[in-house]
Amino acid sequence: MNSSADALQAPSDSTENGAQQIRDAIRDAIVERRLSPGTKLSESDVGNLFNVSRTLARAALQALSYEGLVSVEKNRGAFVAYPSPEEAGQIFAARRLVEPGILRSAAERITPVQLRQLRQLLVEEGRLMSERGQPARRAEIKASGDFHLMLASISGNLIMQRFMEELVARSSLVIALYGQSSVSSCGHSEHGDIIDALERKDVETACHLMLHHIAHIEADLDLRERKSFGLREAFER
Amino acid sequence: MNSSADALQAPSDSTENGAQQIRDAIRDAIVERRLSPGTKLSESDVGNLFNVSRTLARAALQALSYEGLVSVEKNRGAFVAYPSPEEAGQIFAARRLVEPGILRSAAERITPVQLRQLRQLLVEEGRLMSERGQPARRAEIKASGDFHLMLASISGNLIMQRFMEELVARSSLVIALYGQSSVSSCGHSEHGDIIDALERKDVETACHLMLHHIAHIEADLDLRERKSFGLREAFER
DNA sequence: ATGCAGGTAATTGTATACAATTTAACGCCA
């Protein structure tokens, strides 16, 4: 779709392990909220869905559990993670702790072409916001996360990039559970402000804006009230 | 052995999955440097060693690869990770980025009893330094990492704690590969200084000392290689 | 000797089979 967005996607090597493809597919489904927190992911079902054996399905679920997107309970199976309010707070606390540092690193290394890519990501995000329909909503969710991921990528630290991928994905889960307003309508302009600050090398302001941005997202959460799902999901956890 | 040290150890639930036990055992072996970077970890060998099937051995190796301690190459097998100089730099960059923030969080929440536990960890560390022999060296390595892990634990953020566990473990690998002097003889006093600053609520100094401490460890690195034990020798005895 | 070709052994990738545990379903009885 978009070259700058594609640059972020997983290598998508054709030599990819079978389990990894399944993991990526399920992760996308979780991040884009086609799978709700608490949903049971049985090994047989996953295997049948992707026409592979339970072995690979299990490996994929195991991998997702290491990312915190799936929780596996011994002898009970795997479920889409249902982060508690405490977990939600810790996820955002981690982001507040980490993203300013990533931003600083990124500011040091960013090139003009990367700045252009960031802006391109932004217009794509805006385009999706104006579009209507479920697919656009899903793409918007992903694009909004891609902004933060791209910054991590620019920082040049693969380890922090991986960590941010985990945090962004888990954030999506938290927002799905506790978010009140529609997703990131406010976030979009804030992303732009951060890019502006980056462009004029005003790192301190950029960090400040980033912290404000994260606080803004967090402020939209209502950690007291849980969104209601089906009766069954409400009690099987 | 030591109550404050034990408080850090994995829950050690008796309901632990078989694969997890194996993962923990291998991780310990890697962190304590009984297994050298680059050592091949074949699924059959690991399985035989722990008297389980390849299924569990494979799961354990897979888990370790998510932590960055083992690298699995498609159709070639698993090896104890051999971090490149670039990776080594990124690991320590991540620690510089993250540990001051963790320290700040910890400073806000630390209780007198936790301070006492930190000190206790320190004397244990000192005791091990004065002891001689391989087992003491290994315990010393672990104790030195436990200081940082305990701080992460005090910070109260499970996600950051997990991340620090990964970073500390991978640091051990880097030091095994590129470290010149014997481990953390200098680190010990620096740990003490940080605790002192924490005790008088001097957070800024504590963070400064932490950054200095990490830089100190990094300064001891050189780009050379070392030799290895085999898998079997690492576990027998 | 060196380099290459072929084939064999060893190792990983995936599927299937069986055991252990949990979940639910049924029937019994108060």
Next chain:
DNA sequence: TGGCGTTAAATTGTATACAATTACCTGCAT
């Protein structure tokens, strides 16, 4: 009707079997 124990079905935990890929060794030609 409602609670409870037993049993059957479904699901996960682990081991084994087979397929695919790689690594190694041998032998031949140059």
